[in-house]
Amino acid sequence: MASLARRNLFHDKVRLMVTLTGVVFAVVLVSIQLGLFFGFKTATSNIIDHSGADLWLTGKDVTYIENGVRFSERKLYQVLATPGVAAASKYIVDFSQWKMPGGAEEGILLVGFDPATNFGGPWDIVAGRVENLKAADTVIVDELYRDKLGIARLGQTVEIQGRRARVVGFTRGIRTFTTSPAVFTSFKNAQNYTRLREDETMYILVRAVAGVDVEALRSELVARVRGVEVYTNAEFSRRTQNYWMFGTGAGVTVLIAAALGLIVGIVVVAQTIYAATVDHLREFGTLKAMGASNGYIYRVIIKQALMSAVIGYVLGMSISLPASFFSQQGTTAIILPWPVVLGLFGLTILMCITASVISINKVTRIDPALVFKG
Amino acid sequence: MTETAISVRGLTKTYSTGATAVRALDGVNLDVSHGEVVLLMGPSGSGKTTLISIIGCILRATEGSVRVCGREVVGLRESELPRVRLDHFGFVFQGFNLFSALSVGENVELALDLKNVRGAVARHRAASLLEQVGLGDKYRAHPADLSGGQKQRVAIARALAGEPEIILADEPTAALDSHSGRNVLEMLRELAHARGRAVVIVTHDSRALEYADRVVHIEDGRIAAPTASSEEINSGWMNHREQSPATQLA
Numbered sequence: 210m211a212s213l214a215r216r217n218l219f220h221d222k223v224r225l226m227v228t229l230t231g232v233v234f235a236v237v238l239v240s241i242q243l244g245l246f247f248g249f250k251t252a253t254s255n256i257i258d259h260s261g262a263d264l265w266l267t268g269k270d271v272t273y274i275e276n277g278v279r280f281s282e283r284k285l286y287q288v289l290a291t292p293g294v295a296a297a298s299k300y301i302v303d304f305s306q307w308k309m310p311g312g313a314e315e316g317i318l319l320v321g322f323d324p325a326t327n328f329g330g331p332w333d334i335v336a337g338r339v340e341n342l343k344a345a346d347t348v349i350v351d352e353l354y355r356d357k358l359g360i361a362r363l364g365q366t367v368e369i370q371g372r373r374a375r376v377v378g379f380t381r382g383i384r385t386f387t388t389s390p391a392v393f394t395s396f397k398n399a400q401n402y403t404r405l406r407e408d409e410t411m412y413i414l415v416r417a418v419a420g421v422d423v424e425a426l427r428s429e430l431v432a433r434v435r436g437v438e439v440y441t442n443a444e445f446s447r448r449t450q451n452y453w454m455f456g457t458g459a460g461v462t463v464l465i466a467a468a469l470g471l472i473v474g475i476v477v478v479a480q481t482i483y484a485a486t487v488d489h490l491r492e493f494g495t496l497k498a499m500g501a502s503n504g505y506i507y508r509v510i511i512k513q514a515l516m517s518a519v520i521g522y523v524l525g526m527s528i529s530l531p532a533s534f535f536s537q538q539g540t541t542a543i544i545l546p547w548p549v550v551l552g553l554f555g556l557t558i559l560m561c562i563t564a565s566v567i568s569i570n571k572v573t574r575i576d577p578a579l580v581f582k583g
Numbered sequence: 584m585t586e587t588a589i590s591v592r593g594l595t596k597t598y599s600t601g602a603t604a605v606r607a608l609d610g611v612n613l614d615v616s617h618g619e620v621v622l623l624m625g626p627s628g629s630g631k632t633t634l635i636s637i638i639g640c641i642l643r644a645t646e647g648s649v650r651v652c653g654r655e656v657v658g659l660r661e662s663e664l665p666r667v668r669l670d671h672f673g674f675v676f677q678g679f680n681l682f683s684a685l686s687v688g689e690n691v692e693l694a695l696d697l698k699n700v701r702g703a704v705a706r707h708r709a710a711s712l713l714e715q716v717g718l719g720d721k722y723r724a725h726p727a728d729l730s731g732g733q734k735q736r737v738a739i740a741r742a743l744a745g746e747p748e749i750i751l752a753d754e755p756t757a758a759l760d761s762h763s764g765r766n767v768l769e770m771l772r773e774l775a776h777a778r779g780r781a782v783v784i785v786t787h788d789s790r791a792l793e794y795a796d797r798v799v800h801i802e803d804g805r806i807a808a809p810t811a812s813s814e815e816i817n818s819g820w821m822n823h824r825e826q827s828p829a830t831q832l833a
Contacts, residue, residue: 220684495680500669581753
């Protein structure tokens with residue numbers, strides 16, 4: 210026999226549509242919001258995450274990568290003299306102004322690195338080479354921002370802070386959380402573009418000798434190099450993410466939207482499952498009279514909720530996953546890691562079961578005389 | 584099988600609403616034997632439905648004793664009552680109470696499902712029961728496609744699915760035309776007389792009198808008068824009783 214739950218669910222097509230709409234709405238809203246959250250989170254720290262460094266030396270009280278402060282480059286030599294350091298290089302991340310051929314200006318995030326070590330350099334290069342940046346006044350930008358920066362072709366010349374800059378390469382998919390595109394250049398060029406003094410840097414990126422304990426090396430650097438802070442790559446990434454996602458409230462807003470999606474989903478599903486239960490109340494009362502235990506009836510209701518959850522999840526994800534895929538071609542990525550996709554399945558199940566609790570409560574309190582009323 | 588299917592002694596049911604308490608049943612005594620058709624009659628609000636609900640272990644008694652096939656059920660825990668209903672009772676309702684989303688056959692199978700009878704065995708038994716009530720060709724039909732009489736016959740087939748010793752029928756003919764109503768009553772009598780089921784019918788339908796072995800009249804929560812036996816009914820007892828306000832059919 211087909212299960213009563215399935216028959217009840219599919220019997221009323223309109224109600225089924227409303228229920229599924231509720232689940233799909235919740236799944237899409239929550240997944241897109243979470244995808245945006247992860248997209249933003251990734252964007253805030255992807256320069257750090259792709260830096261290839263083990264440790265970051267920063268000025269005091271630097272809470273996020275765009276907030277670097279200048280300090281003496283002499284500390285680089287102290288770092289290089291520390292046992293366990295395989296390589297170290299100076300690094301700049303700072304906001305600057307990009308003047309387009311038409312004269313309009315656009316804010317950019319200038320990233321100056323040492324092309325020799327390539328710590329903190331660009332990745333996923335689709336045109337040109339990192340080595341091109343060894344030439345003076347050269348930059349690499351992401352093709353996502355070509356229009357924004359008014360770049361028509363490779364080799365085009367623009368202005369950064371009143372100085373000439375030539376585009377010698379393009380990357381693909383390097384997004385920033387701020388609206389300012391990342392522009393990669395050599396440290397030396399970046400010094401000029403940001404008017405950093407010759408003997409200054411903003412960060413020192415360190416790579417440990419293979420096999421050296423990074424934590425121990427950090428302690429050693431903290432003891433040897435005064436006036437700076439030392440973070441592991443993961444720590445500095447987390448610090449930057451926390452600042453942008455929670456310090457500014459941007460992430461919280463996205464998470465609240467996701468939570469609202471969840472709440473709206475629960476309410477819609479609860480309402481429709483409740484309405485369906487109320488419609489079938491006499492039937493549930495009859496089941497009770499026939500000798501069905503409360504557990505049997507709960508299983509019917511929960512099965513209905515589970516079926517709604519599974520169908521709604523599949524439909525919802527068939528919208529969210531393509532949306533995530535196509536978003537990769539834009540400046541705002543919706544990133545849905547597989548654990549999140551699977552987690553959302555669990556969340557959808559939980560949402561629908563939670564939604565059915567009110568109905569279960571209703572069934573528990575069925576007036577027995579109901580079954581005897583004509 | 585015990586001789587007495589239902590034995591009710593000193594049964595009282597009080598509904599409390601705030602400070603007000605309404606006594607729906609007041610010291611009811613009643614015995615129903617296997618193979619017997621008992622009609623419960625009385626005006627609306629007299630306590631018939633409350634009595635059948637308590638007998639059927641759907642409602643809890645406030646005081647008194649209810650023995651079902653020799654087993655005291657008044658003191659049972661809430662969680663034990665579904666098993667008693669499943670093992671001993673089949674219900675037939677005025678409104679049929681069929682499951683609209685299920686086919687006729689599946690409605691009967693559902694009762695078997697509760698007894699963990701599933702698959703081909705359940706299908707075969709459901710088909711056989713529908714055959715018995717004359718609806719062998721309606722297995723795949725939906726309740727919405729049936730007449731009232733047919734629906735009630737499906738309900739009877741469903742009530743019989745668990746092979747209960749007791750059938751409790753609440754106004755089983757109220758929604759039926761005369762022919763269908765007689766058909767259903769005939770079927771219920773057959774269940775008692777030919778198959779030894781105890782059948783309790785709550786009804787206002789005077790047509791049911793000729794199918795009853797005994798009539799129990801309830802008024803204001805009490806058995807209003809000595810019950811009439813089938814012999815008394817057949818010998819014109821009803822004609823005599825109809826002159827008394829206490830036994831007027833509502």
